[in-house]
Amino acid sequence: MIKQKPVIFLIITFLWSWIYWIIGLDYLSDGINRESIQQFIKFFFIGVYGPFISSIITTLYFDGYTGLITLLKKLIIWKYPLKNYLIVIILPLVFVIIGIGLYALFLGEIGVFDQNAVATIPAVLWAGLYAGPLGEELGWRGLLLPELQKEYSMIKSALIIGFIWFCWHIPLFWAPFGTLVSGEPLTFLTLLTYLVMLICLSVIITWLVNTSKGSVLIAILFHLSINAGIALLFFPDLAPEFKKVHLLSGIPMLLFTLYLVLRVKKAPLLK
Numbered sequence: 001m002i003k004q005k006p007v008i009f010l011i012i013t014f015l016w017s018w019i020y021w022i023i024g025l026d027y028l029s030d031g032i033n034r035e036s037i038q039q040f041i042k043f044f045f046i047g048v049y050g051p052f053i054s055s056i057i058t059t060l061y062f063d064g065y066t067g068l069i070t071l072l073k074k075l076i077i078w079k080y081p082l083k084n085y086l087i088v089i090i091l092p093l094v095f096v097i098i099g100i101g102l103y104a105l106f107l108g109e110i111g112v113f114d115q116n117a118v119a120t121i122p123a124v125l126w127a128g129l130y131a132g133p134l135g136e137e138l139g140w141r142g143l144l145l146p147e148l149q150k151e152y153s154m155i156k157s158a159l160i161i162g163f164i165w166f167c168w169h170i171p172l173f174w175a176p177f178g179t180l181v182s183g184e185p186l187t188f189l190t191l192l193t194y195l196v197m198l199i200c201l202s203v204i205i206t207w208l209v210n211t212s213k214g215s216v217l218i219a220i221l222f223h224l225s226i227n228a229g230i231a232l233l234f235f236p237d238l239a240p241e242f243k244k245v246h247l248l249s250g251i252p253m254l255l256f257t258l259y260l261v262l263r264v265k266k267a268p269l270l271k
Contacts, residue, residue, distance in 0.1 A: 009143055013050045017168060094252065097231050099248035112236075133220040140219075145206060158202045162202030
């Protein structure tokens with residue numbers, strides 16, 4: 001039976017994010033222009049921090065300042081296996097590279113390789129930090145994950161969070177950006193693909209957190225690395241098609257997740 005703490009966390013998270021996102025979408029209702037986009041971006045970023053704000057409010061209410069300090073310390077847990085750092089760097093690259101390969105095989109030309117794109121990586125990572133990872137992970141993996149794992153297995157907890165994560169993004173489906181299906185025709189296949197990808201990412205991040213002493217930092221870094229799609233920076237001609245490439249990267253992501261589930265299904269719970 002789920003306790004009050006995660007329920008309160010989810011209520012505050014959804015109310016905060018959805019209210020701000022719906023307000024932002026309302027600015028776009030009369031057309032997309034420079035002013036309406038600027039207003040939307042403002043409310044979009046405020047909404048993204050729903051999980052972060054909610055985790056702080058919920059923790060203060062249930063656990064007080066001591067609990068809040070314990071929660072925030074998860075942001076600076078950095079002493080974990082070196083292989084976890086390598087996974088953060090290599091795995092997202094592999095997913096996207098395979099996605100690019102699948103695009104080349106089935107959809108079209110990928111264009112020239114731009115080696116100078118390496119200079120843009122720091123700026124892309126810095127900008128991407130605020131567009132999701134920093135606003136989300138303290139809530140999803142800092143508070144909700146350990147609460148669920150008090151009642152459920154690692155895999156079941158990850159599946160639950162993955163589905164919740166998908167539902168949390170729903171208002172952004174009708175936004176010009178914010179998810180891989182934003183600004184695109186909403187079809188059953190694209191929505192299902194996006195749901196599967198978020199569930200896969202939830203399983204992978206849960207595994208990383210559980211093997212990194214409960215670190216939220218590792219979750220932020222992996223989330224950031226996935227969002228950044230570094231490999232795509234080297235193929236500028238694919239910029240208009242980046243959503244398709246990311247969706248195609250869901251295929252290797254699914255295969256790795258299935259391997260992971262088989263490998264760690266009996267892993268100990270994170271308390």
